[in-house]
Amino acid sequence: TDLASIGSSISAAGNTAAGPTTALLAAGADDVSAAVAALFGSYGQTYQTVSAQMASLHQQFVQGLVTGSFSYASAEAAAAAPLQAAAQSVLDVINAPTQAFLGRPLIGNGANGAAGSGADGGAGGLLYGNGGAGGSGSLAGQKGGNGGAAGLIGNGGAGGAGTLGTVGSGGIGGNGGAGGFLLGHGGAGGAGGFLSNGGAGGAGGFLMGAGGAGGPGGFGFGGTGGNGGAGGSGGAMFGAGGVGGTGGDGGGGAGIGGAGGTGGTGGLLLGAGGSGGDGGRGDALGGVGGAGGTGGAGFFGNGGGGGSGGASVATGGTGGAGGAAGLLIGDGGSGGYGGSASAVASQGGAGAAGGKSGMLFGSGGAGGAGGAGQGAGGSGGVGGE
Structure with a gap:
């Protein structure tokens, strides 16, 4: 882009100077003045010819660079694909023994549960990897899947949301997965469906990590709203407790708001406790706030x-x-x-x-x-x- 704009600027300057430099008027009527004017006019015409040739050369140069850049990008993409495939192959070999005997990889994130399945998220790698998120529940009021736990280092997966349900109560939210044993945050709990509780947040890693937030309670359609999920506890040594989930609003008329979730406990050595969740709104009675x-x-x-x-x-x-x-x-x-x-x-x-x-x-x-x-x-x- 910069090279093309430079070429355009040079061409514009040459075109502007074309008139004054190629059609000079003689200073007088004598032969000497006419000869001088003709000489400088020929210089201007020669300059215009050379300028046009340089503009053409510049255009070819810019086009060559553009073509070369596309070729480089294509070659880079073509070279990256085999490397990525090779890296994945090596990782598959590393993960094969633990996957076969323990059902989880050594390195890598756990698989997410499919939406609408209520399936739990897969566990993260034993050494490194985040837990997979739980799948949301089905339309029949199914519970959301729990988030997968991390291994040594990694964050727990979030719990899946409970579905609203076509008849009766919805499903409760899935619990968040625990953080890694050494380091990692707990996963957040899933939201509850109609009249159902939110999932609890996952605990933080054993050494360090914050607890996951509790999921919000579901709306109380003509009844009591669901309670918010409890916040996950902080890491056993260091880490803040998770925030409790908000209670669900109660339905109209005699509806009662759901209670807010309790805040998670801070780490054993150092860590603030999580705040309790707010109680839900209710026409008959508001929900109780969660304890800190x-x-x-x-x-x-x-x-x-x-x-x-x-x-x-x-x-x-x-x-x-x-x-x-x-x-x-x-x-x-x-x-x-x-x-x-x-x-x-x-x-x-x-x-x-x-x-x-x-x-x-x-x-x-x-x-x-x-x-x-x-x-x-x-x-x-x-x-x-």
């Missing part, structure tokens, strides 16, 4: 915040309790807010208590505020110690 996860199950980490109670027409949901901090150091999680209520003489949901602080350093979590109600507001939660 405990921070650093052993020593260090902040507690997770409690989820808010679900809003409602009649009675707001209660907030979820804040998670306690790690044993030694950390702040407690704040309590969840109570859900609001909108009908005349309705009752707002109560706020939840804040989590306890660490023994050596840290502050207790703030209590959650009560929800507003047209009749009476909800009581506020107590702060953590």
Whole structure:
């Protein structure tokens, strides 16, 4: 492109100079002036001839480069295919023994479950590889498939979504797969179908990794919404707990919102607890917020915040309790807010208590505020110690 634009600029400049340089007027009527004008005019004509030849040569040069670039790209693609095939062949040989005896590869990602099958995701490679995602459920309200677990290093697969279901309840969401033994995050839980719970998040890797988020609960079509899935726990040593899933909204009239999922526990040595999921909205009663996860199950980490109670027409949901901090150091999680209520003489949901602080350093979590109600507001939660 740059070479072509340079050629166009040179041609334009030559065309602009053609008139003034090839048709010079004589300075006077004498023979000397006429001879000088003719001489310089011939120089201009010669320049135009040479310029046209150079433009043609430039065009041929640009065309040659374009053709060469296409040939290079084609040759590179042709050379890459055998190399990729050879690499895959070597990998197949490496994976063959473990695939035959243990049903999983040594290196490589697990296969995803097919959509609509509810099949579990395949396990990741023993040494390295992510778990496959679970397949979504079928139209008959089938459960979503669980995510595949990772091996030594890798992330767990996400759980498949439960289907809505043509009659009755939908399927629950699949659980997320666990992260790798040494390093890796847990997979997220799948969403629940109608009236069904979301899947739990997968646990983080043993050494390090965050827990997966819980799946949201399904909508309560004329009934109670599904509960959100619990967040996965953080790695046994290091890692934050997963966030709890949101509760599903309840159906109209007498519908009740689903409860939010509990936040995952932080890693044993270090890691914050996951926040609890918010409760779902319900016309009759809002869902309860999920409790926050405990921070650093052993020593260090902040507690997770409690989820808010679900809003409602009649009675707001209660907030979820804040998670306690790690044993030694950390702040407690704040309590969840109570859900609001909108009908005349309705009752707002109560706020939840804040989590306890660490023994050596840290502050207790703030209590959650009560929800507003047209009749009476909800009581506020107590702060953590």
